[in-house]
Amino acid sequence: MSTADDVLIVVIAGLLSTACALLGSFLVLRRQALLPDAVSHAVLPGIVLVFLLTGQRASLFTVLGATAFGVLCVAGFEWLRRTRIVGSDAALALVFPALFSLGILGIGEFASGAHIDLDSAIYGDITFAPLRTMELGGLEVPTSLVVTGIAAVVIGVLVVLLWRPLQASTFDPDFAELGGLRGRLAGRILLVAVAGLAVVAFDSVGAILVITFFVVPAATARLLTGRMSTMLVVAVAVGWAASLGGHQAALTFDTSIPGTIGLASGILFVLALLCAPRRGLLTRRRRARG
Amino acid sequence: MTGVVVDERRPPALALRGVSASYGGRAVLEDVDLDIPGGRLSAVVGPNGAGKSTLVKAALGLVPAVRGEVRLLGEPLRRIRSRVAYVPQQDTVARDFPITAVQVVEMGRYPHRGWLRRLTRHDDELVAAAMAQVGVEALADQPIDELSGGQRQRVFLARALAQQADLVILDEPFTAVDARTESALLEVLTGLCERGRSVVAVHHDLRTVRDRFDHAALLAGRVVAAGPPREVLTAGNLERAYGLGLLVERT
Helix, strand or coil: CHHHHHHHHHHHHHHHHHHHHHHHHHHHHHCCCCCCHHHHHHHHHHHHHHHHHHHCCHHHHHHHHHHHHHHHHHHHHHHHHHHHCHHHHHHHHHHHHHHHHHHHHHHHHCHHHHCCHHHHHHCCCHHHHHHCCEEEEEEEEEEEHHHHHHHHHHHHHHHHHHHHHHHHHHHHHHHHCCCCCCCCHHHHHHHHHHHHHHHHHHHHHHHHHHHHHHHHHHHHHHHCCCCHHHHHHHHHHHHHHHHHHHHHHHHHHHCCEEEEEEEEHHHHHHHHHHHHCCCHHHHHHHHHCC | CCCCCCCCCCCCCEEEEEEEEEEEEEEEEEEEEECCCCCCEEECCCCCCCHCCCHHHHCCCCCCCCCEEEEEEEEEEHCCHEEEEEEEHHHHHCCCCEEEEEHHHHHHHHHHCCCCCCHHHHHHHHHHHHHHHHCCCCHCCCCCHHCCHHHHHHHHHHHHCCCCCCEEEEECCCCCCCCHHHHHCCCCCHHHCCCCEEEECCCHHHHHHHHHEEEEECCCEEEEECCCCCHHHHHHHHHHHHEEEEEHHCC
């Protein structure tokens, strides 16, 4: 019962979850898991601005404008956090509502006739991903497949290159900075990569799946492993398993694909939470009794 | 005290001139001049809020908005980064980070190998030797979050040893550490000084400072006294530091 389109959807979701899980693992450990969610709101003024300048609602410029404001959001967050006057969570919660409000005001003032709603402007849906195609070497290829494929490779290379500074600065930021590992620089590159990946991925598959993929596989993997490298591998595997399982469930129950993939991720997390070999709740209880 | 013969021509481990620093928007250190001698086991002591941690962090460039000049082993920080090892306060380390003890110690080689160069067999040997020296070789593959406070602190000291640094700076290394571990770690640090390395520890237990350290700097937002511990930790100086400390806390 599965067609070429079904395979495509699973592959696109899997590639995206690969890129998101690699970065998301660091975000979860750095207690910045809400960052992709914040970015999803902060990009709105970028979309409005591009519309005002070019009249376009869903173009390459839209993605660029959105990315610019995503980066602005993480830059503002990073600056506020560094002052140590407000906490990390508050810094994030202060920045993105301001940007989102700016976008809302922009729509109200200048673009009320344009019917910019977030869904049509940038938040795609993975269900329709196989239908939007582009030409690549004479072949009609789904745009999302190209985008998520490139994203997975670029993020994979980035994580390999930044492995030591990211690992050291997540674990022990002062040591990483002092030892000349440029931990802060690596951290900033991570944030910019998150903002860029989030925007590109919103466009391909929709915001909810992106936020799910950044956080849930990483959090699940953390419960199952005691080493960072293993955690990344497990997180990617959880992402692919959720994509495959969620897609199958959507076919079986004839319902929303992003919804079932998100739910499948949640179920995998709960299973790990209960049954993980060392950290699982049931495992601990059994050990406490025995 | 180690009783080592100190080469007076040796540059000071830390030399601060006119250093001011703030932390979280609050001025903590004002115009501090201080020399901490090289090749010795030195303590930075003082009441809570006296600026002990801020002093070492400012010296290491970890606290922004510093005014004044700092030299480590006679050099500006940027020229000797890999020669300075830092053991941070335990609460600045991400406890739930998935990493094993041996991987933490391997980090001590990162400052020499940078982002991408592979660790060599020589690096592996230094890592193994450092772990053996503090008695954690059996814990190598344990995740760090499953270790006790004392075991964890031994692992962090092993990281500093593996780095082969000439200056080791520790921030409150003995909090949440059992007495036996504290004594063992102090022995390792004394051994480092006997081999010409310099050790500076932020510390709050005045008795160990008196018994085991070569040098003490007593802080209270400024330097109250610095020199041999018995001369520094007098009743009069302590009164000045800890009395003043209370005033600083209130403002």
